[in-house]
Amino acid sequence: MFGENLLNAKQLAKKLGVGNTTVFKLLKQKNNSGQACPVHQLAPGCRKYYIFDEVKQWLMN
Known part of the structure; x- marks a missing residue:
């Protein structure tokens, strides 16, 4: 939908x-x-939309 950076929840899960x-x-x-x-x-x-790198960094903290 928004490329590889901006993801919806379904794309983030995948x-x-x-x-x-x-x-x-x-x-x-x-x-x-x-x-x-x-x-x-x-x-x-x-x-809501998520930026993969931000979520990844959040999960690592």
């Missing part, structure tokens, strides 16, 4: 090699540093 449910569970949690997953929206209430 790129991480996990199921959709696992992605949604991860996104509700905070990492060890207490930070929520980085997410981008065009406007409140709109679909």
Whole structure:
């Protein structure tokens, strides 16, 4: 949809090699540093998008 950098949740799950449910569970949690997953929206209430490198860095913390 947006190339390789901007992903929706389904694309993120595929790129991480996990199921959709696992992605949604991860996104509700905070990492060890207490930070929520980085997410981008065009406007409140709109679909959420993720930048793979940001999510990958967030998961590693």
